[in-house]
Amino acid sequence: MAEKSWLQDFPQMDRGDLIGIRKTLDGAYRSFSREFGDTIEAFFDPLLRFLVWFEQLLLQSPWWLVLGAITAMVWLASRSWKLTTGITLAMVAIGYFGMWDNTMRTLSMITVCTVMAIILGIPIGIFMARSDRVQSTVTPILDVMQTMPAFVYLIPVVMLLGIGKVPGLIAVIIYAIPPVIRLTNLGIRLVDKEVLEAASAYGASSTQRLFGVQLPLAMPTIMAGINQTIMMALAMVVIASMIGVKGLGQPVLKSITNQYFTLGLLNGLAIVALAIMFDRVSQAWAKRSQKHLGGTGHV
Amino acid sequence: MSDSQELIKIQNLYKVFGRKPNAFMDKVRAGISKDELLTQHDHTLGLKDINLTINKGEIFVIMGLSGSGKSTLIRHFNRLIDPTEGQILVDGEDVMSLGKKALEQFRRHKMSMVFQRFGLMPHRTVIDNVAYGLSVQGVPRKERREKAATWLETVGLKGYEEQYPSQLSGGQQQRVGLARALCTDAEILLMDEAFSALDPLIRSEMQDQLIELQAGLHKTIVFITHDLDEALRLGDRIAILKDGELVQVGKPEDILLHPATDYVEAFVKDVNRARALTVETVMQPPLNRITAETICGALEQMKKLPESYGYYVNEDGYQGVVLQETLEQAYEEDADARMCIKVVEPLAAVSCDAVLETVIPDTLETDYHLPVVDEDGGLHGELSRSAVVEVLGTPHRAA
Numbered sequence: 001m002a003e004k005s006w007l008q009d010f011p012q013m014d015r016g017d018l019i020g021i022r023k024t025l026d027g028a029y030r031s032f033s034r035e036f037g038d039t040i041e042a043f044f045d046p047l048l049r050f051l052v053w054f055e056q057l058l059l060q061s062p063w064w065l066v067l068g069a070i071t072a073m074v075w076l077a078s079r080s081w082k083l084t085t086g087i088t089l090a091m092v093a094i095g096y097f098g099m100w101d102n103t104m105r106t107l108s109m110i111t112v113c114t115v116m117a118i119i120l121g122i123p124i125g126i127f128m129a130r131s132d133r134v135q136s137t138v139t140p141i142l143d144v145m146q147t148m149p150a151f152v153y154l155i156p157v158v159m160l161l162g163i164g165k166v167p168g169l170i171a172v173i174i175y176a177i178p179p180v181i182r183l184t185n186l187g188i189r190l191v192d193k194e195v196l197e198a199a200s201a202y203g204a205s206s207t208q209r210l211f212g213v214q215l216p217l218a219m220p221t222i223m224a225g226i227n228q229t230i231m232m233a234l235a236m237v238v239i240a241s242m243i244g245v246k247g248l249g250q251p252v253l254k255s256i257t258n259q260y261f262t263l264g265l266l267n268g269l270a271i272v273a274l275a276i277m278f279d280r281v282s283q284a285w286a287k288r289s290q291k292h293l294g295g296t297g298h299v
Numbered sequence: 300m301s302d303s304q305e306l307i308k309i310q311n312l313y314k315v316f317g318r319k320p321n322a323f324m325d326k327v328r329a330g331i332s333k334d335e336l337l338t339q340h341d342h343t344l345g346l347k348d349i350n351l352t353i354n355k356g357e358i359f360v361i362m363g364l365s366g367s368g369k370s371t372l373i374r375h376f377n378r379l380i381d382p383t384e385g386q387i388l389v390d391g392e393d394v395m396s397l398g399k400k401a402l403e404q405f406r407r408h409k410m411s412m413v414f415q416r417f418g419l420m421p422h423r424t425v426i427d428n429v430a431y432g433l434s435v436q437g438v439p440r441k442e443r444r445e446k447a448a449t450w451l452e453t454v455g456l457k458g459y460e461e462q463y464p465s466q467l468s469g470g471q472q473q474r475v476g477l478a479r480a481l482c483t484d485a486e487i488l489l490m491d492e493a494f495s496a497l498d499p500l501i502r503s504e505m506q507d508q509l510i511e512l513q514a515g516l517h518k519t520i521v522f523i524t525h526d527l528d529e530a531l532r533l534g535d536r537i538a539i540l541k542d543g544e545l546v547q548v549g550k551p552e553d554i555l556l557h558p559a560t561d562y563v564e565a566f567v568k569d570v571n572r573a574r575a576l577t578v579e580t581v582m583q584p585p586l587n588r589i590t591a592e593t594i595c596g597a598l599e600q601m602k603k604l605p606e607s608y609g610y611y612v613n614e615d616g617y618q619g620v621v622l623q624e625t626l627e628q629a630y631e632e633d634a635d636a637r638m639c640i641k642v643v644e645p646l647a648a649v650s651c652d653a654v655l656e657t658v659i660p661d662t663l664e665t666d667y668h669l670p671v672v673d674e675d676g677g678l679h680g681e682l683s684r685s686a687v688v689e690v691l692g693t694p695h696r697a698a
């Protein structure tokens with residue numbers, strides 16, 4: 001009976017209609033990407049070149065030079081011998097176990113993604129902080145970006161740009177950018193109202209308020225956002241390897257399909273080492289640069 | 300204080316907080332109460348029909364309980380808050396007509412502000428905080444830091460230049476706030492409960508310092524407080540705000556002696572008047588004045604006086620008290636003799652600026668009214684025991 005089946009099974013759309021919708025949307029998107037794919041690729045070309053250049057720099061330079069540079073940077077940022085020694089040893093181990101090149105690829109990918117996420121994310125966060133309307137539009141978008149399974153938005157990116165570095169980069173940035181945006185917004189909104197009022201009372205323009213008061217005071221929060229973004233970018237590296245991003249993700253992917261436990265573990269540990277390096281170094285640097293705020297901070 | 304040149308003039312100022320303030324202006328003008336407006340229409344009456352004038356060089360105190368609209372009012376002077384309706388004139392200039400850039404210039408050069416919770420920038424050193432106003436103006440770093448250093452020294456914080464605000468005590472932080480405000484040389488100083496967050500002892504020190512600074516600087520200061528003692532101590536004039544309405548504006552002694560409404564009366568009830576009033580505000584004009592040069596002239600003057608004694612005043616000012624009895628004896632001896640020290644008894648005079656409390660023992664010790672002298676030693680008035688008793692008794696409302 002029609003009545004009964006309507007009660008028992010959820011009333012569904014006609015299968016034909018659903019297929020129709022899917023066909024129309026996919027078709028439209030496909031023709032869109034056929035039409036504009038080249039333009040968009042050209043648009044991302046500078047980014048690609050930068051990424052390739054940086055990757056080559058890390059790969060072509062002698063390993064001891066890169067290792068020295070990493071050690072120096074960790075030391076400069078953290079001024080901690082313990083951390084510096086630990087990370088240097090980890091890098092030596094990575095090289096010894098034959099993962100040097102892949103680690104360099106991942107390192108350059110993460111660096112470029114993070115830089116891009118900061119360049120894009122901080123201004124968006126600033127706009128969100130300035131207008132409640134922007135905030136209420138952007139927040140749900142960020143929510144979707146963070147909860148949507150990463151694989152799903154790999155699809156349109158791949159349809160548009162094919163397989164390779166740039167789509168991987170875009171996918172990683174989309175996945176990793178929300179924390180920077182959110183925490184920039186939050187940090188600026190949390191700036192003490194009276195301090196901001198004081199700036200206004202002395203005649204500061206909105207630019208002077210932004211660069212002289214809001215951003216410096218929001219910096220600890222923004223740094224926390226950048227830190228989270230780096231961690232998410234690292235997590236995305238394995239997934240991005242599915243669309244051809246080279247690096248530590250690919251051996252992991254290979255290990256899953258072929259059940260190479262040791263290979264997977266080693267590469268996984270290398271990712272962990274990178275994560276610890278980025279995390280500790282960025283936190284130590286943030287702490288050092290905000291030392292004058294004392295224990296109480298600005299909130 | 301010459302009550303001449305007006306510097307800030309506020310006319311028919313209204314402020315309603317909420318989503319559609321203009322929609323309720325008719326109701327506000329018709330006299331809807333703050334509570335009604337809030338409960339029925341979800342709008343807050345911030346200020347209602349404020350009219351006031353602040354003169355050049357005075358300390359104008361705005362006083363009221365928490366939530367009465369003090370902060371809202373003071374933020375209209377530099378337009379940190381825009382009015383719903385009304386006019387704000389500063390030095391004859393209509394502040395409401397200023398564009399964004401002009402308003403920034405106005406804030407940079409005309410007014411500076413001190414905040415209740417200091418409003419210092421935690422990421423800048425003390426000296427850079429003091430120099431903040433100048434840095435906004437684009438003054439070169441070296442120059443502004445030099446100037447900031449001298450102001451830091453003035454407020455007693457030399458040596459703290461490179462500290463951060465969080466390393467300073469509350470009182471020290473507010474000194475930094477004060478130095479920052481003075482560093483721009485703005486003519487008008489807005490102080491929103493500047494000392495309210497400080498301990499009583501520190502607060503009183505800061506009040507002294509402000510009075511001392513003001514004696515040299517002659518700024519126009521708008522000072523907000525919820526503390527009547529502070530208002531009486533600092534204010535040349537005091538305005539009292541209640542639920543966004545101005546209930547009385549006047550000199551401290553007017554407020555104390557002639558409260559305009561029950562509200563003000565309740566406010567001033569607990570004030571220690573002996574400490575708040577000066578002799579000048581309580582004394583009467585000097586009736587018993589003897590100025591004649593001869594004994595007979597003096598006796599003639601004496602007979603017209605209500606009392607049987609008088610204060611002898613010559614060209615050098617107040618000399619002492621003369622009794623009718625003594626004069627009569629001297630008259631018997633030589634009526635035409637000149638007045639001399641022999642007939643005058645010494646009686647210590649009190650200064651007209653003295654705080655009432657300090658002269659109470661004197662009024663109790665003598666049977667005469669106390670002579671009151673001005674700075675030059677001239678007789679300025681007389682203080683009777685009964686006047687002191689009356690003023691220290693229950694407050695009496697103005698008719």
Ligand SMILES: Nc1ncnc2c1ncn2[C@@H]1O[C@H](COP(=O)(O)OP(=O)(O)O)[C@@H](O)[C@H]1O
Binds near residue numbers: 316370
């Ligand atoms: N931005 C605002 N939005 C809504 N109501 C406000 C706002 N600012 C102040 N008010 C209200 O206006 C009234 C006066 O506040 P305020 O000027 O801060 O008082 P005071 O400084 O005397 O304690 C209060 O009832 C307060 O709740």
Ligand SMILES: [Mg+2]
Binds near residue numbers: 369370371492
């Ligand atoms: Mg207030």
